[in-house]
Amino acid sequence: MITQYQRRRCITKYFFLLVFITLIHIVLLLTIFQAVLHVGCPKARISQVTVQPLHLNFSSPPSQTTKLASLLTLHNPTLGSFRLENGSLAFLYKQETEIGVGFINGVRVKPRSINTLKVITALNSRSVTKQDLGSFRDDIDSGLLPLTAHLKLDGEIQLVKFVRRKVAVESNCIMLVNLVLRDIQSFKCQ
Numbered sequence: 001m002i003t004q005y006q007r008r009r010c011i012t013k014y015f016f017l018l019v020f021i022t023l024i025h026i027v028l029l030l031t032i033f034q035a036v037l038h039v040g041c042p043k044a045r046i047s048q049v050t051v052q053p054l055h056l057n058f059s060s061p062p063s064q065t066t067k068l069a070s071l072l073t074l075h076n077p078t079l080g081s082f083r084l085e086n087g088s089l090a091f092l093y094k095q096e097t098e099i100g101v102g103f104i105n106g107v108r109v110k111p112r113s114i115n116t117l118k119v120i121t122a123l124n125s126r127s128v129t130k131q132d133l134g135s136f137r138d139d140i141d142s143g144l145l146p147l148t149a150h151l152k153l154d155g156e157i158q159l160v161k162f163v164r165r166k167v168a169v170e171s172n173c174i175m176l177v178n179l180v181l182r183d184i185q186s187f188k189c190q
Contacts, residue, residue, distance in 0.1 A: 042082045042109065043075045044153055044169045045189055046089075047116070051182040054140075064125045064140055066179070070102070072117045072151070076109040080159035082167070083108050087153040089119050094132055095148045099123050104153065143180040149173040 048071040055065045070089060076082045087104030102121035109115045128136045139145050151171040158164050173189040 039080070039157055039159065039165045039167070040078045041167050042078070042153075042155075042157070042169055044151055044171055045073055046149055046151060046171065046173050046187075047071050047073045049149075049175065049177075049184050049187070051177055051179065051184070053182065054179050066123050068100070068121050068123060068177075070119045070121065070149070072104075072119060074107070074109050074115045074117065074153075076111060076113055076115075076157075078157055078159070079111050080157045080163070081108060081110055082155055082157050084153055084155040087155075088151075089121060090150045090152075091121060091123055092148040092150060093128060093136060094146070097128055097132060099125065099127055099147075140179065143178060144185065145177040145179060147175050147177055149175060 050069045052067040052069065068091065072089070074082070074084075084104060084107040087107070089102040089104065090098050091100040093099050100121045100123035102119040104117060104119060107115065107117060125133075125136060125140075149172070151169075151173075153169040154166070155169075156164050156166050171189060173187065175187045176185040178185045
C-alpha cells in the first residue's frame with residue numbers, strides 16, 4: 001500500500017523531471033534557432049567605375065567638375081531580405097577632403113541574391129582646401145587623380161516577420177583616376 005508521503009514524493013519527482021526536460025527542449029530550440037537563422041552581414045563592393053569627361057569652369061574661383069559612374073554589387077548571403085535605408089558613396093581627395101557624394105536609398109536585396117546598383121557622383125574641386133589646391137591642380141594637369149572611395153550602407157535584415165536586425169556595411173577603395181583616358185588605372189579595395 002502506497003502512503004500519502006510516497007505519493008507526494010513521486011509527484012514531485014515527475015514534476016522536476018518534466019521541468020528539466022522542458023528546459024532541455026528550450027535550450028535545444030534556441031541553439032537551432034540561432035544556427036539556422038544566424039544573421040550574417042551583407043557584402044558590398046564597388047565593382048566598376050567609369051569616368052565622364054572633365055569640364056573646366058573658368059569663373060571665380062575656377063573649378064573642375066567631372067562625373068563618376070560607379071557600379072555597386074550588393075551580395076546578401078543571409079536567409080532574410082536586406083532593406084537599405086541610407087547609403088552614401090563619398091569620394092575623397094587625399095583621404096580627407098570630400099569632393100563628391102552619391103546617395104543610395106530604398107534598395108531591397110532578396111535573400112541569398114546579388115543586386116547591382118549604378119551610382120553617379122559629381123566631383124567638384126570647390127571643396128578642396130587651399131593647402132591642397134596646388135597639389136590638386138598638379139594632379140589634374142598630370143591627368144592622374146588619386147581618390148579614395150568610402151561606401152557606407154545602413155539597413156536592416158528581416159529574417160521572419162518578427163526578427164529584424166540593423167546592420168551597417170562599410171567599404172574603402174583606393175583608386176587612381178586617369179582623366180585623359182577616362183579610366184581607372186589602379187583600384188584596390190579593403
